[in-house]
Amino acid sequence: MKKYRVGIIGSGFIGSVHxxxxxxxxxxxxxxxxxxxxxKGKAEALYIPDYFDDYKKMIDTKExxxxxxxxxNNTHHEMSTYALKKGVNVICEKPMCRTIEEGEDxxxxxxxxxxxxxxxxxxxxxxxxxxxxxxxxxGQVGDIWSVHGVYLQDWLFHDTxxxxxxxxxxxxxTRAVADIGSHWIDLAxxxxxxxxxxxxxxxxxxHKTRKKSLDNIAFSKEKSDIYEEIKIESEDHAHILxxxxxxxxxxxxxxxxxxxxxxxxxxxxxxxxxxxxxxTDDLNNLWIGHRDSSxxxxxxxxxxxxxxxxxxxxxxxxxxxGFPDAFKNNFRAIYKSIEDKSSPIExxxxxxxxxxxxxxxxxxxxxxxxxxxxxxx
Ligand SMILES: NC(=O)c1ccc[n+]([C@@H]2O[C@H](COP(=O)([O-])OP(=O)(O)OC[C@H]3O[C@@H](n4cnc5c(N)ncnc54)[C@H](O)[C@@H]3O)[C@@H](O)[C@H]2O)c1
Numbered sequence: 001m002k003k004y005r006v007g008i009i010g011s012g013f014i015g016s017v018h019x020x021x022x023x024x025x026x027x028x029x030x031x032x033x034x035x036x037x038x039x040k041g042k043a044e045a046l047y048i049p050d051y052f053d054d055y056k057k058m059i060d061t062k063e064x065x066x067x068x069x070x071x072x073n074n075t076h077h078e079m080s081t082y083a084l085k086k087g088v089n090v091i092c093e094k095p096m097c098r099t100i101e102e103g104e105d106x107x108x109x110x111x112x113x114x115x116x117x118x119x120x121x122x123x124x125x126x127x128x129x130x131x132x133x134x135x136x137x138x139g140q141v142g143d144i145w146s147v148h149g150v151y152l153q154d155w156l157f158h159d160t161x162x163x164x165x166x167x168x169x170x171x172x173x174t175r176a177v178a179d180i181g182s183h184w185i186d187l188a189x190x191x192x193x194x195x196x197x198x199x200x201x202x203x204x205x206x207h208k209t210r211k212k213s214l215d216n217i218a219f220s221k222e223k224s225d226i227y228e229e230i231k232i233e234s235e236d237h238a239h240i241l242x243x244x245x246x247x248x249x250x251x252x253x254x255x256x257x258x259x260x261x262x263x264x265x266x267x268x269x270x271x272x273x274x275x276x277x278x279x280t281d282d283l284n285n286l287w288i289g290h291r292d293s294s295x296x297x298x299x300x301x302x303x304x305x306x307x308x309x310x311x312x313x314x315x316x317x318x319x320x321x322g323f324p325d326a327f328k329n330n331f332r333a334i335y336k337s338i339e340d341k342s343s344p345i346e347x348x349x350x351x352x353x354x355x356x357x358x359x360x361x362x363x364x365x366x367x368x369x370x371x372x373x374x375x376x377x
Contacts, residue, residue, distance in 0.1 A: 007031065010072075045054070076092050106350050134309055135276065148267070154262060168233060173364050198242070243372075
């Protein structure tokens with residue numbers, strides 16, 4: 001069996017998760033890493049045999065089958081279009097890029113090359129979010145009436161918390177919405193099979209200025225006392241009302257400043273037959289609500305879920321599967337597309353990434369115009 005030659009660009013938080021997932025799947029060999037900071041040290045730490053400080057050199061010399069783009073959002077457009085034009089399949093991190101124009105170009109280049117183009121909306125691939133989708137597809141939930149939930153984090157709670165995501169030049173026009181709201185909306189649309197058609201949003205920026213550490217100890221327990229005061233333009237927190245194509249109503253609260261919520265996603269889907277609830281805080285269980293009988297908890301167990309979901313479960317019941325496993329499931333589906341172009345695509349493509357970019361743009365417009373804004377197809 002062919003082992004794909006894989007290159008990784010960026011090995012901060014998420015690049016290392018990609019490395020681990022590719023290795024667990026066993027279908028690719030990671031032949032090189034590109035890193036801007038200490039490429040040699042990072043490659044050694046991850047046991048990657050070759051390293052570069054320029055992604056173009058890696059793509060030009062390493063005969064890659066797949067490149068994983070795990071760098072800040074401002075780099076995604078140039079890196080992915082370069083790779084595709086050189087004949088390399090691409091898995092790019094979310095959000096897809098910074099602007100609709102960049103996104104449209106990425107979709108155009110992907111279409112022209114016919115290569116695999118994927119965005120890492122991995123939340124689609126938790127066994128129990130996949131099972132939610134299957135139950136809805138089979139009609140068990142009935143007509144969908146409402147879809148609601150949250151994506152909450154606290155890593156930007158203090159005014160001394162700073163990261164590249166705060167700067168629109170790196171992140172794009174929205175921050176919390178692009179960074180984690182895009183995940184929630186992709187999940188809600190994928191699970192329900194319904195498109196969002198209209199949005200209304202309210203934003204809040206609690207820290208009007210932030211203290212950017214000048215001695216590079218962001219994310220550390222240690223506190224710096226050398227700061228630059230930065231005026232903040234992007235939102236810490238967003239409330240979004242949603243309307244779906246079937247008339248269902250929805251809402252999402254998206255925040256990076258809720259104390260104690262480290263990475264909490266909730267998704268409720270309320271239907272005419274039953275209601276479903278899933279959360280990352282208990283991600284191996286799916287709550288199923290009934291009006292006329294006891295509620296149920298469906299536990300991740302290959303012997304209990306629908307047939308389609310079994311492929312997303314690696315271990316027997318009672319053995320937890322979480323964040324890294326969702327990446328593994330997503331990458332398995334994506335790599336399969338290299339060989340089998342006709343296999344149904346369940347992962348997010350660049351077209352899906354562009355759709356999320358457009359929805360985030362409309363959310364931004366709604367906040368600034370104080371109006372409901374329609375989302376075009
Ligand atoms: N799917 C998810 O759940 C998820 C989670 C976290 C981050 N992300 C996405 O992944 C991307 C990276 O986020 P992160 O949290 O890992 O950031 P990070 O800051 O931890 O890591 C980014 C890395 O990229 C490197 N880098 C920057 N520019 C580069 C360049 N031109 N060439 C080579 N290396 C370069 C940096 O040195 C750094 O090591 C972002 O787009 C983010 O939105 C996705």
